[in-house]
Amino acid sequence: MSDLLRFATAGSVDDGKSTLIGRLLYDSKSLFSDQVEAVERVSADRGDDYTDLALLTDGLRAEREQGITIDVAYRYFQTPRRKFIIADTPGHIQYTRNMVTGASTADVALILVDARKGMTEQSRRHAFLATLLGVPHLVVCVNKMDLVDWSEDAFESIRADFTDFAARLRTHDISFIPVSALLGDNVVDRSxxxxxxxxxxxxxxxxxxxLAGDRNLIDARFPVQYVIRPQSESSRDYRGYAGRVASGVMRAGDPVVVLPSGFESTIASIEEAGEPVDVAYPPMSVVVRLADEIDISRGDMICxxxxxxxxxxxxxxxxxxxxxxxxxxxxxxYGLKHTTRTTRAKVTEVEYRIDINTLHRDQSTDVLELNDIGRVRLRTSTPVFVDQYELNRETGSFILIDESTNRTVGAGIVTTTRQD
Structure with missing residues (x-):
């Protein structure tokens, strides 16, 4: 069974992110013939003398009219070796929030750099955001190599600049690949x-x-999403707890504790899609049954x-x-949603705002505006069960909700934990 890799593209406007994804889909034979025909037709109608593969991902009308990516476009494709989910994220600074959304679940961040322009403020911003969000692998695609006569010097100069900047970031794996998304060099086929x-x-x-080394298989965390109590007479004693394994490994017979009650028990059985399984690990969705009857509800956590x-x-x-x-x-x-638990949280302090172009901390502000990223202290109305984000992306992340409109207004990561 081939595993799944999620990757997000990032880069400055017009660096060719959407074209790169289109090229990946086109050259890997992951498109239906009617999709190719539609792109060819639209390209011809616009007067282009080439097939604009960026149209495969730029689905919004506003994007096609402006020639930029605004929303996060998700695409799926598969090769004999692996399955992929692509998040094509915006490059404009005013869509930083969209890029955060696309990269938050990614295993890899693809950062495109125009070979003619070299490193830009947006390149630095996207690299910082990717590492802030804990994306384990960065791939720097130096694009448009055809426009610099395939120059090795141009590629090496960008590699040196990026490596120097990345020394200030928390990242452990950076790769550099020279490509031409428009012509297909080094995307699927070797140049x-x-x-x-x-x-x-x-x-x-x-x-x-x-990817196996990126998963947290040590800290067992199972947020309960739903309690299953069948109504049939034959199943009246059945009580299962459904959810997705956030981290760690769980097996029948393992001792567990339920938070917040603190009651302890043992895993009696684990089921996936109605069938018993010996072991559960992320990101499996399973039903866990315990040996003892304990009062457990949505938002509780088994560990x-x-x-x-x-x-x-x-x-x-x-x-x-x-x-x-x-x-x-x-x-x-604000409302705070953490794993399957929802509570309320009060902002007790805005410590600083991060200038994501220079990485400097601006301590002169006590608010965060649209697309700002900053350090904040929160006080929740009920306890939440968290880990540091760098150790566990699932239990170290949350969203903030406007209680009057039920809109998501912020996304956050836990930097330090303090025991009550």
């Missing part, structure tokens, strides 16, 4: 124009990237007695603000 590059093509690199998350009402977090109508302010109360 004949750049014999000096002996690395893998982009698709080859993504197919072979090792190990000797390895529990921090139960706290005080959170030190980084927040990306997504609301156009009002900034995040000290003293305001």
């Amino acid at each position: 004949t124009h750049m014999p000096w590059f002996d690395g893998s093509t982009l698709l080859g690199h993504l197919e072979r990237l090792h 190990r007695p000797a390895n529990m998350p921090t139960a706290t009402q005080d959170l030190d977090v980084q927040v990306c603000w997504m609301d156009e109508t009002a900034p995040l302010r000290k003293g305001v109360v």
Whole structure:
């Protein structure tokens, strides 16, 4: 069974993200004939002398008219080696929130850099956001190599600049690939124009990237999403807890503790799609049955007695603000959704805003405006069970909700944990 890799594209406007994705889909034979015909027809109607593969992902009318990506476009494709989900994220600074959304679940961030322009502020911003969100692997695609005569010097200069900047970021795996998305060089097929590059093509690199080490298989965390109590007479004693394994490994017979009650029990059985399984691990969706009858409801968390998350009402977090109508302010109360648990949270402090172009901390503000990212302190009305985001992306992340409109207004990650 081939595994799944999620990757997000990022880069400055017109660096060719949508074209790169279109090329991946086109050259890997992942498109239906009617999709290709539709793109060819639209390209011809616009007077283009080439097939604009970017149209495969730029689905919004506003995007096609402006020639930029605004929303996050998701695409799925599969090769014999692996399944892929692509998030094509915006490059404009005013759509930072969309990029955060697309990269938040990614295994890989593809950062495109125009070979003619080199590193830009947006390149630095997207690299910072990707590492802030804990994306384990960065792939820097130096695009439009055909417009610099396939110059090795141009590629090496960008590699040196990016490597120097990345030394200030928390990232452990960066790869560099010179490509031409428009012509297809080094995307799926190896380029004949750049014999000096002996690395893998982009698709080859993504197919072979090792992901198992990125999963947290140590800290068992199972947020309960739904309690299953069949109504039939024959199943009246059945009580199962459905959810998705956030991290760790769970097996029948394992001792567990339920938060917030603190009651302990043992896993009696685990089922997936109605069939018993010996082991559950992320991101499997399963039903867990316990040996003892315990009062458990949605939002509770099953974990190990000797390895529990921090139960706290005080959170030190980084927040990306997504609301156009009002900034995040000290003293305001929001809804907070963490795993399957929903509570309320009051902003007790806005410590600083991060200038995501320079990485400097602006401590002169006490609000976060649209697309701002900053350090904030929150006080929740009930305890939440969290881990640091860098250790566990599932239990270290949350969203903030405007209680009057039920709109998502912010996304956050837990930077430090404080035991109550």
